[in-house]
Amino acid sequence: MEHDTEGRADLYEQLARIGKVIVHPKRIELLDLLCQAERSVEALAAATGLKLTTASAHLQVMRQARLVEIRREKTRVFYRAAGEEVCRFVGALNDLARARLAEVDQILRSIDTGSADTERVSRSELLARIQHGEVVVIDVRPEEEYAAGHIPSARSFPVEHLEARLDELDLNLEVVAYCRGPLCLLAPEAVALLRARGHHARCLEDGLPEWRQAGLPVESGLDSPLPLKPKACPSGEVRRSSRTAGRRR
Amino acid sequence: MEHDTEGRADLYEQLARIGKVIVHPKRIELLDLLCQAERSVEALAAATGLKLTTASAHLQVMRQARLVEIRREKTRVFYRAAGEEVCRFVGALNDLARARLAEVDQILRSIDTGSADTERVSRSELLARIQHGEVVVIDVRPEEEYAAGHIPSARSFPVEHLEARLDELDLNLEVVAYCRGPLCLLAPEAVALLRARGHHARCLEDGLPEWRQAGLPVESGLDSPLPLKPKACPSGEVRRSSRTAGRRR
DNA sequence: ATCATGTTCCATAGATCTATAGAATAAAGT
DNA sequence: ACTTTATTCTATAGATCTATGGAACATGAT
Structure with missing residues (x-):
């Protein structure tokens, strides 16, 4: 039966x-x-x-x-x-694909980004270095995505504008770039560019979703603590408060 | 561009x-x-x-x-x-389905198994109690699945034979049953039966795959440490050794 | 060699999915 | 009341997927 x-x-x-x-x-x-x-x-x-x-x-x-x-x-x-x-499920899908499908790795490698990928910064290392003010963290995703949530202290530098805004980055500070996730190539691309221009730059491991899932603080809104361009604070409507740490349900 | x-x-x-x-x-x-x-x-x-x-x-x-x-x-x-x-991916799929699809919970509930599900034993609790010999752990999946890997010290009691073999279980010891996972209803079914017959019984949280993924020890082969029926040790061919803990790749 | 067994390949009818144009809605503006 | 604007619904042709019977293939057994 x-x-x-x-x-x-x-x-x-x-x-x-x-x-x-x-x-x-x-x-x-x-x-x-x-x-x-x-x-x-x-x-x-x-x-x-x-x-x-x-x-x-x-x-x-x-x-x-x-x-x-x-x-x-x-x-x-x-x-x-x-x-x-x-998002966790999408992450699991990405992981599985990378683990089981050689093709995925191959595609990622075929889009050459130099050695940008070789040494990534771990989340915990980045967190520590942010506290010591030793790094500049840049979010290279489109601006809307930055606005919807980003690493506190990170500044929005969409890749497509990075080159034009290179002068805003201090050559003496290491730059850590992050994007959407392990399969996203925006950060490696940004790092490749930065390195070509003499910066010391690395990618963060994974991307923002993983950072959030690790229970680390996320901030939202378009404003960023810009030390260089104080940029008149926008009308305020886009400035939702930062919800910190883990909402584990 | x-x-x-x-x-x-x-x-x-x-x-x-x-x-x-x-x-x-x-x-x-x-x-x-x-x-x-x-x-x-x-x-x-x-x-x-x-x-x-x-x-x-x-x-x-x-x-x-x-x-x-x-x-x-x-x-x-x-x-x-x-x-x-x-297996991890399949687990993620199950989790997502349970989290997002009310229908899934509904189906699970529609197949009534009494209150078997209400209080489950956690993996860590079970592990501790196994060491104190306070429980009988039964694997209610089909025998092939037991043979392919089971919790050490668990005995194979496929649900379909459980009723006939009830006398092999000591009424004074609590029984913990497990099956394939959170969406599998074999263990709840077994627990419902056991309770109806006066046993103190509970389900383990999740199933064997999750146990394995938690890095806990898994044993394979058909023999089990049967204290009751010493059962002449089989020819040995089915008796692969127990590979313990996590193979994390 | 020949046969038996377990599995995959092939062809196909029927079901389902995808892209898309154009109509229909629904919520604001004017 | 109309007009806009953003989206969804409808219908449909073309593509893809599924189940299945029967042929074809391997691998052992005789």
Whole structure:
């Protein structure tokens, strides 16, 4: 006599709902973006190169699987990852892919970023050095993602503007760059550039989501403690307070 | 100018290879089984109620994604999960599903197992009590899975035989039952039965895979330290040694 | 060599998924 | 009341996936 045959079939069907989300490359890409910051449908479509209606359709699928949630504001709909478990899951997917799929490593290596990847700074080391003021931490992701959450004391330097703003970085201080995660190449790219210009620079291990998941402090809002450009403080609406440390549920 | 557009698309396509495996309920079921023990195609087809050719096709998909590996023996092919990362991933999937999908909890509850689930024993507590000899640990999964790896000192009591073998369990000792994991209902079922018969019984938190992932000792082979039935020691061929603790790769 | 066994390969019908244009909504503005 | 703006719904053609029977393949056994 089989045990709970009917119940188990249902159960696996439920699990498959989650699989359905990550079976399509674009949906993984969307989920990845949403783990960094919430965005409107329009922004997501633009970021992934999808037609608007197609992006919307993908988002519906993700929503049915409860991996994303929405927030309405005026006529706009903002999507976001539904909880930290989702980001953790995406992280697990990345880890598994790196562990099992040689192709992934190969792709990462094929996009040569010199030796930027070789010696990464650990989170604990960075934390210690931040306290001693020995480093400049730069967040090289797009500005929205920085605004949605960043390492305290980090400054926003989206890679695409890095070169133009090199003079803002002290040549005598080591620079630590971070981005979205281990599979993201923004930080290695930034480090490669910095090194080429004579800076002492390294990447942080992993990215912001992992930092957050480690229970380390995260700050949000666009302002950063800019010692150089005091930049008139913006209207304030974007300046949500820093929620510190672990919300472990 | 977009960054590494081409490389990233490839990357997400690689990640989607993994999604492809868990998009089909039966493949998740197969993967679940393979995280417990290796099995032949025939056995897998039988266990999941699939036609042989269909099961084989599913296994090919899983193999292409590198989530399973094979071992040939005579004319038979044994499939197994390709490394512990795979089991960890399946665990992450289960966790996410439980966290995000109310339906999952509902299904679990709909299959009533009384209050067997309410108070589970933690791994550390069990470990301590095993050392004091205060408990009887029973592995209620099918015997093959017990043979492939079990908690040291646990005895194999597949649920389907539990009732018939109740007299082998001392009424004065607490019984701790475990099975495949948090979504598996074998242990709760066993505990419900035991309680109905006057035993003091509880479930272990999670199942064997989680125990193993916690780096706790795992023993394999069919023999168990049976204090009651000394049972002439079998020919030895099934008696692989116990590999202890964490193989962290 | 020949046969038996267990598995994979092949072809295919039916089901499901994807991208997309255009219509329909819904919430603000005017 | 209209008009905008942002998004979702609808319909659909084309692509991909699934289950399955039967053929084809290996590997042992006789």
